[in-house]
Amino acid sequence: MGGYGDVQCIDENGIRLDGRTKDEVRPVHIETGVVPVADGSARMTWGLNDVIAAVYGPMEAHPRKIQRQDRAVLDVRYNMAPFSTTDRIRPGFNRRSREISKVTAEALESVVLTELYPRSKIRVEIEIICAEAGTRCAGITAASVALAHAGIPMSDMVVSVASGKVHDIVVCDLNKEEDNYGEADLPMGILPNSGELVFLQMDGDLSPDQFQEAWDYNMKATQVIHAEMVRALKGGDE
């Protein structure tokens, strides 16, 4: 979070750089079956974000030391493709992608009925093909759809979205400029049917009122995104 202030992210009429008002979500589109060789897969485009999630398994967990006698383990990898950002990313794991993989696994483990598959492993691969801000949220959301598409039993899907603050105004679903030049970022992973949370991060600076406003924006955006997830899985009209 820089707070450089040299980029005007919102004009005097409250319109953002991408033409949205402060409580709007970027356009979201989800399709399933994009990785034909996987057991389940989903592609999510969200603004300029383009994310592919693939699920393999449940399968035998190896090496054996990762096995759990009473449940399946989720083996989650979040990765950004080298050409997904303005500056090329060198291939390979880094500290950021490891942390995101970890919190994503923990969010998804909270909803997947892992106890149905003792000693097995479910692989979840999240690949960021094009990045615009909010890739971890898009990754978690796409992975939920891919798990459902693979027929893995879950108590609910996870919808993840990040609202934040830019120029002291709270805005819903941060875009790239707002993420770079804004003052706060609040990504949440929400269960749309109960409003419970399985993922929460935050950095920046928010007053109690602003925090509540960002929280409420995320809750509201969840319903919009969830509708698209359900549409994609049910194969409904575009």
Next chain:
Amino acid sequence: MAIPLVPKLLRAHLAELAAEDQRHDGRGRFVGRDTELEINCLPRAEGSAKVRMGDTIVYAGVKFQIMTPYPDRPNQGGLMCSAEVRPVAGRNWEPGPPSPQSIELGRVVDRGIRESGCINTEDLCLIPGEKAWQVILDLFAVSDDGNLFDAFALAGIAALKSAVIPAERFGIGEDQPLDVAKTPVMCSYHKVGGRFVYDADKREELGGDERIHITLGDDDHVHSLQKGLKGIFTAAEFAEIMDQARLRCAELRDLIDEKLEGV
């Protein structure tokens, strides 16, 4: 890549089909799967392409960096080509450092493009001995149902041909298209059931023997060859697939030109 079990049944089945000159998906020996090419599909890359051949899906993205020319070639820029097959692409691909298989993939595709001379590295030099463009071609597999080689090579050259040098972003003049003078194309043949077939899918790869990759440039000049995996082949067999490669490479070159015209 984890070495998958090769069921004897699959090998036997493919051999039986071969005896009747058939393939398990009904294709003729030298018929490829439906091939789709999409250009400029990655907004953050300076050039990009997506290729779908049956259930094999790959992306190629071009990025540019500023490099210091190598001391022995002070007036040349560079071309780097790297292939990544991450575990997203199939259940046998594993995480970790690049496997020998994916390194071979990247290097064979790289040789075909580099040796064709389609990119004049001297054009990439900005200040001799100090500053030059490095072109980086990243090949990325999303779904591996066999023959990643041809998919990568096709996506790679199409991405390069659509690339624009982002000079403005680096503060050195105006953006301009990357000059790619030639169109090298790869065709791969896999020995399945004792005879070579074009564009093997995953099952044919698993139940087959050696493979041969041929990259042909404009005017049918040969730019790279690679024999992979265990197996023995005759000069006559090679001559046959070489003839087939000339026909197929021309078709694929037309496909690239047609898609680039629409951009």
